[in-house]
Amino acid sequence: MQNILLNIDTATIDWSRAQFALTAIYHWLFVPLTLGLAVIMGIAETCYYRTKKHFWKEVAKFWQKLFGVNFAMGVATGIILEFEFGTNWSNYSWFVGDIFGAPLAIEGILAFFMESTFVAVMYFGWKKVSPGFHLASTWLTGLGATISAWWILVANAWMQYPVGCEFNPDTMRHEMVDFFAVAFSPFAVGKFCHTVISAWIIGAVFVVAVSSWYLMKKREQKLAVESIKIASIVGLIASLGAAFTGHISGQQVAKVQPMKLAAMEALYNGGTEQGLTAVAWVNPFRQPDYANEQAAPLKIDMPYALSIMATNDPKGYVPGINDLLNGYTLPDGTSEPSVEEKMERGRLAIQTLADYRKAKAEGASKEELSPLLATLSANMPYFGYGYIRDRSEVVPYVPVNFWAFRIMVGAGCLFILFFAVLVITSFRIPYVTIITRRLLASLGLIHESHADTVGADALPVWHYWLAIALVPLSYIASESGWLVAEFGRQPWTIQDMLPTWAAVSDLNSGSVAITFFLFLILFTTMLAVEINILLKQIKKGPSA
Amino acid sequence: MRKDNFFSWAFLLYYDGFRSMTLGKTLWLIIFIKLFIMFFVLKLFFFPNFLSQHAAEGEEDEFVASELIERQAP
Numbered sequence A: 001m002q003n004i005l006l007n008i009d010t011a012t013i014d015w016s017r018a019q020f021a022l023t024a025i026y027h028w029l030f031v032p033l034t035l036g037l038a039v040i041m042g043i044a045e046t047c048y049y050r051t052k053k054h055f056w057k058e059v060a061k062f063w064q065k066l067f068g069v070n071f072a073m074g075v076a077t078g079i080i081l082e083f084e085f086g087t088n089w090s091n092y093s094w095f096v097g098d099i100f101g102a103p104l105a106i107e108g109i110l111a112f113f114m115e116s117t118f119v120a121v122m123y124f125g126w127k128k129v130s131p132g133f134h135l136a137s138t139w140l141t142g143l144g145a146t147i148s149a150w151w152i153l154v155a156n157a158w159m160q161y162p163v164g165c166e167f168n169p170d171t172m173r174h175e176m177v178d179f180f181a182v183a184f185s186p187f188a189v190g191k192f193c194h195t196v197i198s199a200w201i202i203g204a205v206f207v208v209a210v211s212s213w214y215l216m217k218k219r220e221q222k223l224a225v226e227s228i229k230i231a232s233i234v235g236l237i238a239s240l241g242a243a244f245t246g247h248i249s250g251q252q253v254a255k256v257q258p259m260k261l262a263a264m265e266a267l268y269n270g271g272t273e274q275g276l277t278a279v280a281w282v283n284p285f286r287q288p289d290y291a292n293e294q295a296a297p298l299k300i301d302m303p304y305a306l307s308i309m310a311t312n313d314p315k316g317y318v319p320g321i322n323d324l325l326n327g328y329t330l331p332d333g334t335s336e337p338s339v340e341e342k343m344e345r346g347r348l349a350i351q352t353l354a355d356y357r358k359a360k361a362e363g364a365s366k367e368e369l370s371p372l373l374a375t376l377s378a379n380m381p382y383f384g385y386g387y388i389r390d391r392s393e394v395v396p397y398v399p400v401n402f403w404a405f406r407i408m409v410g411a412g413c414l415f416i417l418f419f420a421v422l423v424i425t426s427f428r429i430p431y432v433t434i435i436t437r438r439l440l441a442s443l444g445l446i447h448e449s450h451a452d453t454v455g456a457d458a459l460p461v462w463h464y465w466l467a468i469a470l471v472p473l474s475y476i477a478s479e480s481g482w483l484v485a486e487f488g489r490q491p492w493t494i495q496d497m498l499p500t501w502a503a504v505s506d507l508n509s510g511s512v513a514i515t516f517f518l519f520l521i522l523f524t525t526m527l528a529v530e531i532n533i534l535l536k537q538i539k540k541g542p543s544a
Numbered sequence B: 001m002r003k004d005n006f007f008s009w010a011f012l013l014y015y016d017g018f019r020s021m022t023l024g025k026t027l028w029l030i031i032f033i034k035l036f037i038m039f040f041v042l043k044l045f046f047f048p049n050f051l052s053q054h055a056a057e058g059e060e061d062e063f064v065a066s067e068l069i070e071r072q073a074p
Helices: A012-051 A054-074 A079-087 A090-124 A131-160 A179-183 A186-216 A221-256 A258-265 A305-311 A321-326 A339-361 A366-387 A398-426 A432-442 A461-487 A509-540 B006-019 B023-046 B050-054 B060-070
Strands: A165-168 A173-176 A276-279 A300-302 A492-494
Touching: A012 A054, A012 A079, A012 A131, A012 A186, A012 A221, A012 A461, A012 A509, A054 A090, A054 A186, A054 A221, A054 A509, A054 B023, A079 A090, A079 B023, A079 B050, A090 A131, A090 A165, A090 A173, A090 A179, A090 A492, A090 B006, A090 B050, A090 B060, A131 A179, A131 A186, A131 A492, A165 A366, A186 A221, A186 A398, A186 A461, A221 A258, A221 A305, A221 A398, A258 A321, A258 A398, A258 A461, A276 A305, A300 A305, A321 A339, A339 A366, A339 B060, A398 A432, A398 A461, A509 B023, B050 B060
Parallel strands: none
Antiparallel strands: A165 A173, A276 A300
């Protein structure tokens, strides 16, 4: 999918991919705010439960109201993705549906029911249940949403690292043989932690932004100051947590998706003692000439950091794009075959599958089929490579991976700094708060009169505008993470198993294009409506 | 509220809750419109089950096998 920004390909496969990307990106605009606000509203109501002060009840109800708007707009947007599996990705659906479908089904049956049950108590039960039961319902609403996220991320993690399954050539399906390997794969656990924690950042940024707007308007000041206190702590913990879990995810990617890591880093030629690229010139609009260039131009890296990130060893080996294409052998004897070797084995797997099915249809005996099954089983790990025509097809689109990763990490670092300063200036931390405020005053970043005060209401206006500006940045960072996850896996729908052109249904590209634009209109309308309702409710304030 | 009857209590929870909704009514209207468009327009007219349209029941494996085998690289 070269140059999509400049020349959208009208072929079925690219429209199907674009449609899935569009709907997934839109879905992910609503979900993280649900997950993030759930934490904030839970903490606010916990404060009410502990203090019995009416103020905290109003704070909790206000954030629950905004949670409800986002929840209502976002609910069922994920179902569209399941429609697409059945129509646009039918080969994929049949081939891996036995495994992929299970977590989605569990999500619908368990998590969504839990979420929808307790959200009713949360909204309708203030006067009907005890404060303790209501508080539990509020937290269980958030927990239900989080469990939903678990199962969806289990499904996506399985696409990145397919485990716990065996291929049945009779049914043409991968069949689950180990549910726990799928549900609790290290990749799923890492992905879940990183994704959910990053959603808490969005919730915290949103709360700080809304509260900052109130402080600028000199309205609801107590609600704003206290909400910023909660959100700043949640945001700081989440930002640090996202960095840590991101490191874990990076290590997992290095182990099971080394080509994705190479693309993220624009690492054309790897080796030991690899540095982590801070910045380099990677043309955003075309695939780099990785075969002939030694490295991306103007590269500035942090020495050893990539080797440490990938292997926990500053001298660890990290393969580049060309190493993965050409194959390599490590000193410890571990070897990675070349792409051409994998393609050969993949073709053998597909041909053996054809031979097996033909022989079975013709009534071959078990003894005659056994060697075919053995050959198929031995080469199944390379099945997807049987569809690769040229080695360049296994290289993801480097510019998107490279820049999306940097946007995500850069924003993450900014959030750590932002929330750290917010915590320090909002709370009376002995010595630290006053020293920080006086330092900020000496730098001209806050007014002298605020140097010895504490609280988010004693911050300059530019700080409030920054907080508001961080809302779109937090979404861009979050979506960038998904771009890395999904673009980095290309061309595979399931890593090494099924490339996009094998997985897609043989549909007329025009019909896919039509639904692409229908979704664009539908989701953009929903987003505009949500923003409109949210802004109205924020303007009305908690007393409305 | 009859606390000794859970079903009555649950019914009243939802009944009183929906009756007293203000913003919630708007949100529910949006939800219904959205779900209607998704299930009765998009799903019905634009997202049929591809496999059931192209393969007889019980022969999906044959269809997918031919698709996957024919698409292998030359």
